[in-house]
Amino acid sequence: MPQPTRTIACLLYPGVMSLDAVGPMQVFGSANAERAGHGLAPAYALRLLAEAAGPVTTSAGFALVADGSWAATDPASLDTVLVAGGDGVADQLGHAGMLQWLRHAEPRVRRLGSVCSGALLLAQAGLLDGLRATTHWCRVERMRRDYPGVQVDEDCLHTYDAAHPVYSHLFTSAGVTAGIDLALALVEADLGRPMALAVARRLVMFMRRPGGQAQFSALLAPETRHAPRLASLLEWIPTQLGSDLSLDALAERACMPPRTLTRVFQRELGTTPGRYVERVRVEAASALLAQAQASVATVARLCGFEHPENLRRSFHKHRAVSPQAYAQRFGTGALAD
Structure with a gap:
């Protein structure tokens, strides 16, 4: 019919x-x-x-x-x-x-x-x-x-x-x-x-995105409200994960000296710029891994990790599991290494 x-x-x-x-x-x-x-x-x-x-x-x-x-x-x-x-x-x-x-x-x-x-x-x-x-x-x-x-x-x-x-x-x-x-x-x-x-x-999108709308804004939703000096920078970071997000690059974007930016991050967010970027990259990697349509190497590259081993270390630190284990638990199938 x-x-x-x-x-x-x-x-x-x-x-x-x-x-x-x-x-x-x-x-x-x-x-x-x-x-x-x-x-x-x-x-x-x-x-x-x-x-x-x-x-x-x-x-x-x-x-x-x-x-x-x-x-x-x-x-x-x-x-x-x-x-x-x-x-x-x-x-x-x-x-x-x-x-x-x-x-x-x-x-x-x-x-x-x-x-x-x-x-x-x-x-x-x-x-x-x-x-x-x-x-x-x-x-x-x-x-x-x-x-x-x-x-x-x-x-x-x-x-x-x-x-x-x-x-x-x-x-x-x-x-x-x-x-x-x-x-x-x-x-x-x-x-x-x-x-x-x-x-x-x-x-080129997820069939069913894991998590809620907070998956890419989990770090942004509360923090842009409580860190007004950083709001624009925090919204920009997730859009540039594959780019240079070093302290110098962030400071240039925020129009602050690196030491000033570090102090503002510590005062308003209780963390350093580098640790914050790592957390956002892990959030993005988690979403990609849950879809299980890319290798660990590809996910690492897309999310700005210089080497897959860097992704593995960060993932263990923030998720207490390996990227492969996370993908098998939350994704749609096995993930190639």
Whole structure:
């Protein structure tokens, strides 16, 4: 029997985070591409909806083009609606028209979800009361404060559960790239695990990321709040793990003398720059090893360890197991050395 085409719509607004929209939609588009390679029809029709059709300026400064207006769209024509997050979400919390459309859409679509801070719009619409929900880690405290009826889970990637009567219909995801994890879970529910695995391989991503949204921000979430002088540097470090993260390189990035940077790290974080970098590299290596799709040597190189033996020593220090043992315990299979 032919697979029905499902229409997936992502809601945009000025100041939307581009990756919140483009990331998940690319997952669905990649599923279509995989099917095309096997002579199958597209499984998804993709739409970007805004208050009015046309360009919508993202928080990055460039525009995404909405093909239609949510106000003029019958929710019954849509299978899944995703509400993107972004800096502009605060301006939409008082948008009565959008909130009413979301309330109207909820019982009429098969699935309604959010990416990143888009969860605030679902909460503002009253759709998350009594439900477990997540959002970007920097919005967690606001969500708890402003929406006490929501059960906020700050350390999960998404709340979608295909087997759950509620969370298969109404769900949220954590910060930014967690929306990609969510979309992959939706593809798995729709088209099966083999297709989701094929999409993950195509996009060079985890089929199912280990841990919660804290896996790369576990060190950042509390510390950027308590170390304001280091916040920018702490957010930059995980994006540069394969690069030179020596004390001199960090000091240059932070615009501080090396000795001053060391004192600031000790005072605000209770550790040295070198030890902090090692911990972040071990966090990243843990995520890669849990996927078990690369050798120890490859993981070491990607995470900035000069030699696999350096990774082994650091892993034993922070995890009390070898990289191979960690991969076998938490990963999807045996790991080549």
